[in-house]
Amino acid sequence: MSVHPLLIDEADEVVTVQQDYESDTPMDTHHLAPGQTRTFGRGGRNRDVDMRLAAGDRAVHRHAGDIISHGDHWRISNLSPNKSYIVENTERLAGFVQVPPNTHGMLVPFETSRVRIPGAEGEHSFLVMAPAACSAILVPGPGGDLQDTDDWEDSTGERTEANSFxxxxxxxxxxxxxxxxxxxxxGLTPPVPTQRQVAERLNIGPAAVNAHVDYLLKDKFKVELEGGGHGQGWRAQALIEKALYFGVVTERDLVILDQENDTPKGLG
Structure with missing residues (x-):
């Protein structure tokens, strides 16, 4: 999609999408006037997108979503059928919203945002800057038909979304x-349990808990274990944030902890 020239008087209504300085994902800068849209995803094969995030990452949908400018704010669509995206408020470390699968036109109430898309080897991200913070209530857009399922499995049987988390x-x-x-x-306090508390909860040894945490961080969430923080607390915090951000663990999964006659297995 070509970028139309913008008038100087319209500069206060331009939404800018650009490369994330914390990400290795290359991307051109896009300036969106009110009403303009930019598509993002893996692209390729008859699926042309404006922002190609991960040409070789088959865990990313070919057309993963859209960014829609509304002048003083923007909306995001998540066209994945089975994974959530995250939009972080870069001005406040704790501020983020989760964009569920099959969400169309969700309003983002942040002025400066980082959009995170899970992939097979970590995350792909980009930045979105709106001209003014939006105070509207965050709600999904009008319900419409779900996206084309042709992107889910193409004519060669290639399956996308396969290996993300x-x-x-x-x-x-x-x-x-x-x-x-x-x-x-x-909603308990403290919100982050200790290694020993988790070991006692599951009736396994602390060393086993440590091994599973390393496996989850390194092999599942692709988090670098060296120099990632100070002390042991950062590992647990990183694990929890990744799992809850992307909906890998939800309230319905708590039943797993109460199941009886559950035979523990090794790393898998």
């Missing part, structure tokens, strides 16, 4: 993940 919910590592998320989901 894939979890085996019968393995002990997933029970460890749920146990770490349990206090946050139940």
């Amino acid at each position: 894939r979890m085996d919910r019968w393995h002990t590592y997933y029970r460890v993940l749920v146990a770490y998320c349990e206090p946050r989901l139940r």
Whole structure:
């Protein structure tokens, strides 16, 4: 999609989408006047997108979503059938919203945002700057038909969305993940349990908990374990944030912790 020239008087109604300085995903800068849209995703094969995030990452939808400018604010559509995206408020570390699958036209109430798209080898992200913070209530847009399912499986049988945060919910590592998320989901204090508390909750050894945490961070969420923070607390915090941000663990998964006769398995 070509970028139309913008008048100087319209500069206060331009939404800018650009490369994230914290991401390796290359991207041109896009200036959107009111009413303009930019598509994003993996692209390729008859699926042309304006912002190609991950040409070789098959866990990213070919047409993953849209950014729509409304002048003083913008909206996002998540066209994935089975994964959530995250929009972070870069001006406040704790501010973010989750964009569920099959969401059309969700209003983003942040002036400066980072959009995170989960992939097979980590995340792809880009920045969106609106001219003014929007105070409207965050609600999904009008319900319409779901996106074309041609993007889900193409004529060669290539399956997208395949390997992004894939979890085996019968393995002990997933029970460890749920146990770490349990206090946050139940609104308990403190929200981050200790390694020993998780070990006692699951009736396994602290060393096993440590091994499962390393496996989840490195192999599932692609988080660098070296130099990621100070002390042990950052590992648990990173694990919880990744799981809850992208909806890998939700309240309905807490039943896993109460299941009886559950035989723990090794890393998988």
